[in-house]
Amino acid sequence: MADLINILLRMALYVDLLLLFGVALFGLYNVGTTLRFRPMLRGMALIGALLSVAGLVLMTRAMSGETQFAALWPHLQMMLFETDVGVAWAVRMFALIVVMIWPGLWLASIAGALALASLAWSGHGAMDGAWHLLSDILHLLAAGAWMGAMLALILMSRLDALFSEAQVRSLADAVKRFEGVGAAIVLILSVTGVANYLFIVGPTLGEVLLGTYGILLAIKVVLFAGMLVLAALNRFHLGPSLEQSLRDGQHQVAANALRRSVAVELGIALLVVALVAWLGTLGPDAG
Incomplete structure (x- = not known):
């Protein structure tokens, strides 16, 4: 307990x-x-x-x-x-x-x-030297930048927050600004994620993936891949749809679709954080 x-x-x-x-x-x-x-x-x-x-x-x-x-x-x-x-x-x-x-x-x-x-x-990084600690910190900051943006976009895309064309334009601009930030976030998360695995486990899969630690880590990677799919959907489909809705004068459907997609993305992110909290109590040799 x-x-x-x-x-x-x-x-x-x-x-x-x-x-x-x-x-x-x-x-x-x-x-x-x-x-x-x-x-x-x-x-x-x-x-x-x-x-x-x-x-x-x-x-x-x-x-x-x-x-x-x-x-x-x-x-x-x-x-x-x-x-x-x-x-x-x-x-x-x-x-x-x-x-x-x-x-x-x-x-x-x-x-x-x-x-x-x-x-x-x-965490693990504090025990393994400065480079692992730096990698952990960058990983956390990139994850925070992503999750904070998701929450802000959800709040901005609520229909009761979209009273005027200016507010819809503000939402569309925010989605567009996040494109470059999001690309940097994914790159940092990917590089530091691999680095952290190498720091903790080493350049091998071995029997780690057969234990509790490895299973949780594998689930985390699958969930992260799911977030990437949703992020791509937002970037290449839902964001442009919202901009198109400004020209058509019908933004409700586009804003709803964007909010649902980002909400699912944030829900997956919360599951990832739960796994991180669990992994932090285990070692790579946990069976």
């Missing part, structure tokens, strides 16, 4: 910080959008801080075996002040506080990136 709670907590924290960074970044390269970014970002930062506190307490409790707060407190102090996990936690909390109190998107994006990168300091 404790393992399940740990996995669910890790998943929730990953999703929150991925979206925090991604939504802030989306706001930077889509200045004209009508989305209200600041309330969303502040809410995500607050949730991230609460989840981080809960995660630290749960981890310390599992490692120490203590259940009473009075007995747990010295172990929490040791975790905070004497471990790399504590340093990463403190940096994350500082970054999240910055997001909550500072109004600018530039600083929110940088702080969100720092908070998200702190997750890599407690």
Whole structure:
């Protein structure tokens, strides 16, 4: 039961910080959008801080075996002040506080990136040296940029948000701007994904794919391929259809189709994050 709670907590924290960074970044390269970014970002930062506190307490409790707060407190102090996990936690909390109190998107994006990168300091990459850690961080940032854009596009494509031609044009422009960003994201995710596999497992398949770790990793790759198919559909069909709808004056069908496709894409991304949270509790030799 404790393992399940740990996995669910890790998943929730990953999703929150991925979206925090991604939504802030989306706001930077889509200045004209009508989305209200600041309330969303502040809410995500607050949730991230609460989840981080809960995660630290749960981890310390599992490692120490203590259940009473009075007995747990010295172990929490040791975790905070004497471990790399504590340093990463403190940096994350500082970054999240910055997001909550500072109004600018530039600083929110940088702080969100720092908070998200702190997750890599407690993963496999933190144990294998600087190059693996850098690869993990780039992987997280690219995934966050993708997930944040998906959430923003879903919110922008709601029919109750498309009152005028200008708002439909804003959505179409946002989809078009994401084309170049999306290509860079896919490239980074692919390269760092392969690099991380090589860092963790090595240049071999061996018996890894027959164990729990390998099966989960294979499922993750299949889901990622499904996301690529949907991204291609959005890029080459649904995006142009939305632009065509501006000329025809009938944008409801195109906006609905785009929203459904991106929503499915985001749903798959959440499954991938769940697998990442699970994989983070296992080693490549897990059977």
